[in-house]
Amino acid sequence: MSNDPVVAIVGVTGAVGAEFIATMDKRNFRVGKLKALASARSAGQTVNFRGEQVVIEELTPHSFHGVDIALFSAGGSISKKYAPIAVKSGAVVVDNSSAFRMDPDVPLVIPEINAGRIRDHKGIIANPNCSAITALVPLWPIHRQNRIKRMIISTYQAASGAGAAAMEELRESTRANLEGRPFTPKVIPLPYAFNVFSHNTAIDPATGYNDEETKVIKETRKIFEDEKIAIGVTCVRVPVLRAHCEAITFECERPISEDEVRAILSKAPGVRIVDDRAKNYFPMPIDASGQDDVLVGRIRKDLSDPTGHSIAMFVSADQLLKGAALNAVQIAELLPQRAMA
């Protein structure tokens, strides 16, 4: 692979697409040429990349000629259709959708956890679900030292996970609500302003779990390579623009103390401890927005487990960065080195 790869962004006008561009720029990711791809609706518009106006092209089966790396974030159906075409054209795809995550031939990678799996790719590498990434970055270094056998996660998810239009809908519905105007939602069919609701993905009537919850369970087991890990999860959307929060309680195989967890997390890559009991200051989406790290706080003994095997904590991470674009660009950064290794 060239040191100055031709990079295509599929979904360049979306919430994650914009962060792909900003993240590549911020991290000095070497790009020979950028191909900006979106739907016919956006073709002819431009995006700014490193001071140059790049014209957006309509995504077609011919878009990937000469492309080395393709970053996809335009939804699962677009990935399913076009990622194999991109691979056939010689590109390596880093896909932010859920289309290929559970495919046994596709590595599901969080670089802080399993960067080595990138080597196994057959053209597509999947970026995990944002709620999974947010939980697993801090849980992994603990799991490595004292296996986590059970975890319970409750999410407080931002609008950004549903895309740029959902973020706009949150802004618009909040304005309408404050001004006493009626508002008809178009993206998420529930009142978003000043409200909290169960995650908007499809719910399985048999199990009562929604797709987001199922993704967290399955993806955690795949990334940790631990099929036995017991996971309970409740995914909820809150009226926050772009960073997710999660309350996490986990039980380890051996006893574990708050101090041990703090010591492990203080050295963990991609984690920043924000845990000020004196000031009652803990991770918040406002602080996590625009940040690369997963913020971790409220680290405390889980009082419901008197055996001392369990810890509770509260985390927040930027869904568009570590939950999506940053993780994908980190994967892409490892590609040329892997190819040469």
Ligand code: A2P
């Ligand atoms: P467009 O703006 O042209 O519709 P988000 O995740 O923020 O909702 O963004 C979705 C992204 O996926 C946008 O960049 C959108 O482009 C792109 N997209 C949606 N449908 C298609 C399509 N049929 N072909 C290519 N890109 C698409």
